[in-house]
Amino acid sequence: MTDPTPAAPDAVPEEAVADLRDRLRRFRAVPLIRGTGWARGTDAAVLDDLVRYWAEEYDWRVHEERIRALPWRTTALGMRFVDRPGPSDEAPVVVLLHGWPDSVLRFERVLPLLEDVRVVIPALPGYPWGLPVREAGLTTGGTADLVAALLEEIGVTRVVVSAGDVGSSVAESLAAQHPGLVAALHLTNVPTAHYSAPPSGLDGDEQAAMDAAQAWMAAEAGYSHEQGSKPHTLAVGLGDSPAGLLAWIVEKLRAWSDCDGDVEAAFPRDDLLTWVSAYWFTGTIGTSFTPYVEERETVEEPIPVPTAFTWSPEEMLHAPRSFAERFFDVRVWEERDRGGHFAAWEQPESFVAGLRSALALVPLP
Numbered sequence: 001m002t003d004p005t006p007a008a009p010d011a012v013p014e015e016a017v018a019d020l021r022d023r024l025r026r027f028r029a030v031p032l033i034r035g036t037g038w039a040r041g042t043d044a045a046v047l048d049d050l051v052r053y054w055a056e057e058y059d060w061r062v063h064e065e066r067i068r069a070l071p072w073r074t075t076a077l078g079m080r081f082v083d084r085p086g087p088s089d090e091a092p093v094v095v096l097l098h099g100w101p102d103s104v105l106r107f108e109r110v111l112p113l114l115e116d117v118r119v120v121i122p123a124l125p126g127y128p129w130g131l132p133v134r135e136a137g138l139t140t141g142g143t144a145d146l147v148a149a150l151l152e153e154i155g156v157t158r159v160v161v162s163a164g165d166v167g168s169s170v171a172e173s174l175a176a177q178h179p180g181l182v183a184a185l186h187l188t189n190v191p192t193a194h195y196s197a198p199p200s201g202l203d204g205d206e207q208a209a210m211d212a213a214q215a216w217m218a219a220e221a222g223y224s225h226e227q228g229s230k231p232h233t234l235a236v237g238l239g240d241s242p243a244g245l246l247a248w249i250v251e252k253l254r255a256w257s258d259c260d261g262d263v264e265a266a267f268p269r270d271d272l273l274t275w276v277s278a279y280w281f282t283g284t285i286g287t288s289f290t291p292y293v294e295e296r297e298t299v300e301e302p303i304p305v306p307t308a309f310t311w312s313p314e315e316m317l318h319a320p321r322s323f324a325e326r327f328f329d330v331r332v333w334e335e336r337d338r339g340g341h342f343a344a345w346e347q348p349e350s351f352v353a354g355l356r357s358a359l360a361l362v363p364l365p
């Protein structure tokens with residue numbers, strides 16, 4: 001076991017904060033067809049208001065202080081992660097895996113609700129505060145191996161893994177490639193690869209879910225095609241324009257959350273801008289596309305790990321239990337009446353209840 005080194009992210013230089021404000025103040029509004037709301041993408045009036053607030057009223061330093069105060073660690077591998085100790089060395093270990101377009105901040109609201117367990121939240125490679133990605137080839141399976149190596153380095157041998165979005169694909173690979181490590185899974189969605197290449201012999205409910213998924217992808221997944229096909233072209237615009245970055249991310253935060261069309265009902269504007277600022281100041285929007293452009297391994301055999309699913313009504317891609325059972329040993333299947341894609345952030349108590357159902361599946365030492 002290696003004692004991980006405390007490693008809070010560095011404070012953002014003042015000149016970088018000033019540069020962001022300057023760019024926002026010089027935002028050149030693009031001529032658009034007004035009055036279309038969100039139907040054609042981010043609402044121009046909402047964006048104008050958020051850009052003004054980000055430039056003139058938002059205080060990054062307040063949020064940076066809170067973020068840097070998290071119990072950050074880094075290992076010899078160079079992977080940074082939040083490591084919140086449990087009440088004792090015998091406490092269960094929970095690993096939380098985030099997705100896109102978020103970061104470890106997805107789980108801020110659940111940390112106070114999990115004081116009886118040790119919580120490990122890796123900053124995934126290529127994402128804010130994560131290990132830099134400089135070469136092609138890092139698949140979700142490769143990311144899973146890095147997470148396993150991180151846990152080995154800090155002496156953790158048995159975990160419950162909770163994940164959503166890209167994190168679900170990493171969690172599936174982690175359980176497949178390191179079966180002795182993962183005691184149970186808690187997932188808020190079936191990994192996307194299973195919708196893109198579904199197995200044969202689907203029943204009526206499963207086929208209906210696949211048809212709905214294909215319709216959603218045709219109407220809403222243009223972002224995924226661009227991020228997965230020409231990510232470097234897109235990254236230039238988003239990495240050079242904070243307004244462009246904000247427009248790209250806020251559209252998804254609104255569309256994928258249970259907010260009744262008002263993104264600030266799910267993400268108060270200071271929190272929303274902190275999530276976007278995390279990408280801006282770390283310069284990671286381009287490398288966060290890595291899981292989209294690299295192949296996401298489809299695990300061929302069902303994962304023999306007890307799994308609990310917690311479904312939110314506004315999750316983008318739904319599936320019946322029978323479909324999930326093709327890939328996982330489903331022991332718990334819970335459908336909530338509120339929440340969206342960012343369940344841990346939107347409905348933290350409900351999310352933790354689902355996670356505890358996974359903890360209860362396997363007694364941990």
